Every structure is written in structure tokens, then in C-alpha cells.
Amino acid sequence: MTQQQDSGRLAWADMCRLIAMYGVLVIHISAPIFYDYRNIDLSSFLVANALDSIARVSVPLFAMLSGALLLGRNMSKGMGGVVSRILKVAIPLLFWSVLHVFWLNYGTGKLLDIPSALSQALQGPVMYHLWFVYMTIGVYILLPVLQPISVALLSSKRLVAYFFGLWFLVNSVTIYFPTDIINHLTLTSFLKWPGYFLLGFYLSRSEVFGKVSIWCSAAVFIFASVTTFLVSWRLNSMSPVPVEKAFEYFSPNVLIASCAAFHMIRQIRLSAILVRPVAFLSSIVFPVYFMHLLVIDLIKAGLFGFTLNLASMSTFTAIISLSLCTFAICLLLAAMTRVVPYTSKLIG
Template identity: 35%
Template sequence: MDNYMNSRFQWADLCRIYAIFLVIVIHVSAKYLIDFTGIHESNWLFANLFDSFARVSVPLFFMLSGALLLNTEKISGNTLSGISGRIWKITIPLIFWSIIYVLHLKHYGVDIKFTHMLHEPVMYHLWFAYAMIFIYATLPFIKNLYENINKSPSLIFYLLTLWFTVYLIKGYISIGFLNPMGINYSPVFGYIGYFILGGLLIRYKQAILNKVKKTTVLYIFLLSSLTTFIATIWLSYHANTTITTAYEYLTINVAMAALSIFVLIFDIKINSKYNKILKTISENVFFIYFIHLLIMSKVETIFSGMPALIEIPLTSLLTLAISLVIAIIVRKIPKAPIITG
């Protein structure tokens, strides 16, 4: 484990970069998917294909956080001051960008108040920051649970089965006997499942790869992502509108794709001469996550009218590049990263 927990993790940088790019792909694809009957069928199908393979993005972020925070002997962030520090590192940028997006929405005539951020995200992608604040606030409890899990293989099996049953299949199957009172389970606890799984996969990664070939893991990713793609086609064509059930992050198809690609990314080795580039992109991912929707809305006009097969990757790449350049410039301003992320 020690050789994986150095000050810089190439695999972690790769995971962050891959995940943020896929987040952008999802958001670029959305305009095609919401217009099921108003666009050419091929554009909808390609948007669905891109989106289906990009659904691993958010689970990767949760698993990466768990892998890095749960597998060290001592986590400085476990102290009260450390936890509050982690929370403020997210909360301050969240407040800043919420204000920016409120102003952005007001500019386009949307009636929204600044207090909106107190009870829900002002922009749809900001929900992730709220979820991470909750996870950081409960980190000592999660860490304690994680350590106890590792002492008992049967407990690992039990909790994984519980997570699978409660969260990953409930979107497809109604299991009344498990929820007779109709309780609405908060998805944030499902995301904590990804957080813990990230730690477990890193800890037992070598044992997993010793038993399962990498090609098998790759096939699981491909099959799971294709399942998302095909299920979305089937559900949408029957309803004559886009049905996003298979896109949900807490579904078995997305979970299997995310778990498999996470293991594969961890084992990717890139020439160390690229480490500086990877580090530069990786350390700006948080800022990119916040700003990319503003950039995307402008970049989309450049490639407007192109087929989705071409427009989605081009818009996603240029959005990432411009967001990165802005992030690098802002980072040079003293104290700015504290506010902007």
C-alpha cells in the first residue's frame, strides 16, 4: 500500500482528469437528449452513446476521494479543525460560484434569489459540492466504519449486499418488503457507498487483479456502459421521450462500469515526463468543475449545427481547455483559489 500512497499519485491525477472531462461530456450531450422528437435520430443516439459511457464520472470522483482519505494510517482531516478546514475549502467556493450562477441566471431573466443556495443548488451541477460537504462532515464515522469493515470479510459482503439492494436496483425494481413505510432513502448515503468502495478497491486492488484478468475488467466496463446505452434506447423509444433511469449514478449498470474503470485507471502507467502536465490539470479540476457550464454555453455556439458525433467531443475538449487556462490564470492571483476553488 505504501508505494501507492506517495505525495503525488499519477493514477489519481488521471482519474480526476478523466472524470472532469466526462462530466463536461454529459453536460454537452444533454441538449440532444432532452429534445427526443425534435432532432435527427442519429444525433440523439450518439448523444446517448457518449452520455452512457460518461456516467462513471461522478462515481469516480467519490471513489477517488475515498481511496485517498481512507487508506492512510492517520488522516489530518479527522480532527475537528481538519474537518472544518475541508468543509470550508468546499463551502467558500460553493458560495462564490452560487452567487456567480445566480447573477448569470438573472441576466437571462430567471427569477431566482441568492437565498436559493441555502436549501438547494442554484445550478444543477453544484449538487456534488453539497454531497461532499456532508461526506467530509461525517468522515470520522465513515473512517471508523471502514476500519471495522476491513476486519470482517463477512461484514464487507453484508454491507455491499445492503448497498446493492437498497440503492443500485431500486430504480428498476419495486421492493416493497424492504421499504414498507415508503421511506425515501437519501442518495447521499448511496454516494458514501462509492466513497467506501474506493477505499476497498485500492486496498484489495492487487488481490482483485490476481483473480480477475484486466481484459475481464475492461469487458465489464464496456458491457455495463453498453447496457446503459441500450436500456436508455429501449425505455425512451417506448415512452417517446428520453427516459434517464439507466443514467442514474446509483444503478447497477453505472456502478459496475465505474468500479471496473476505476480499477483499470489505477493500473495505468504513463511516462513520468508527463507528470507535470497531469499535475497542472489535476490541481485545477475543482475550479473547472465550477466554471465549465459558463464556458460551455459560449463554446457550443462555435460548433452549432455540426453532427453530435463531432460536436460533443469538440465542445467538451475546448470547454475543458478554456476552463483550464482560466483556472491557471486565476490561481496566480493571491488568495483567489481560496474563494474560487
């Protein structure tokens, strides 16, 4: 277990946040190729499918990391700053929602209507990647309920087996073997993403998993990711439309890969010279998440003063080049916002 710290920060947590963010970029850049699989050559589809399969753990990693850092606290002296946590996420969500609405309307010549944009944001995500932020707010609302559950999990192996066994059956097994009665029992909503938060907490505190070697976790991650790749290839080869079933974040293959990746990242040990830079980059991941789709569009449009000739590149090179370029620009822009005091409250 890595205990490197810089001003109270865990080095492995900072690395986990950066790795997860880059993985999200790979997913979103690979997706258009994956969805266009009937109009492209097989090799391009397989490359996009492979990279997406490896990166699928990214979103669960974000959820598991939040659970590892937030859960396990005593709630007897208050509600744990629930309102402040919600506002810390909700205010940037509204800001970026307005910005995204402006960008979506820019090409049509429509004027920015801020009240209308805020109204859209209050109804739901104005851009598809923002669903995760809404989900995070929902889990924050549940934190006072999840805290005692997290503490109870450490004190009862039977509860661990029951809770995570039920969570796996309800959310993972049913992806490949749908069961109508599960929906009628209305178990899925509460047991969905909060389960990943609790799983991250338990994996970070359990002595049992602390004994698992990084090589064992690496082998499990590779096996589960290859399974995702093969199942996705098989399902799509038999379907006239794209099938994302193997990519779903609660599929058994992605869930197992996510647990293995989380355990591997927890073993990361940074050299002392890297701890502070990584901590700073980790601290600006939130605005990077908000802006990355916008930056991808701006890069493709050549609005940063350069162009990437993606059409002349191989599929692998194009995805990696665009994702690295996007990541670098997003980090730079997010870092620049930190020059102005208190911008983090608005931008994230």
C-alpha cells in the first residue's frame, strides 16, 4: 500500500485521477470510429475496439477513487459537509453547461440565452459526458447514508459478501442475462454507482486485497480487458448496429478489470521529485473533464493554430495523437485558470 503524501495528498490517488482522465479521452476519441464500424475496415474497428476496451475502466476508477477518499468517516458529529461538496460540483456544472450550450449554438448563429441554458442544465446533461457529474452529485446526496454502510462493511465479512454479491448479481450478471423481475424489485438505482464508491472504499481498506501482488492484478486486468475486446468484437460482428453491451461499466468484464486496475494503481510509487507536479496536475483534472470535448472540437477545427492530419495517420496513431494533444492542451488551459484567484469555485 502506497502512503506517499504531499500536503496530505496520496500520490497514488493523484496518479489514479490522471490515468482515469486520460482513459476518458481515449474512450471519447475512439467512440466515433467504433460506432462507424460498418463503414470502415476491420483493422480500424479492432484498434478502436482494443483501445476502448483497455480504457473502459476509467469511469469506474473515478467513482472508486471518490469512495476510497470520502467514505469510512464518522457521521455522528454532522452530515460531513454534504452541501459544500454538492455546491463544489454543481456550480462548475452550471458554468460549463452554459459554455457548452453556447458552443452548440455557435454554428447556428443563435445568441446565448443564459437563463435558457441554465434551465436546460437543471433538466439534465447538455452534453453527454456531463452525466457523470450529475451522478456524482446524486452520490454526494447519499453520502450520509453510505458512510455508515462503508464502516459496517469493514466490520462484517458476511455483510461484504451479501452486499457486493447482491450488487454484482443485480447490475453485472443482468447485462448478459437480463431478468425482468430485477426491474420490478426496483433495486438497480440505489445499488448502481454507489456500489462502485463502496467498492473503491473497501478495496482500499481491506487487508485481504492488500496481500494481492501487483503482478496478479496486472494479469487479471489484461485477461478482463481482452475479454471485453473479444466479446465486443463478437457481438458487433453479429449485429447490424453497434453493440456496447461489453463496454457497459457494470459488465462483469469491465467491473473485474476496474478492480484490478484500481489495485495496480494503488501500488504506484512516485519519485519524490514527481509528487508535487503530479499533485498539481491531479488538482486540475475536474475542469479538464468539463472542457475536453470542446477542446477536441477546437483541435479538429484548427483553432489552436495547428492541425492534426488525422486522415493520413493509422487509426492507432490518430487516437493516441489526438488524445495526448487534447490532454496537454486541457491541462495547460486548466492550469492557466488557476492564476486567477477563486476561479476554481466556478470552473472546477
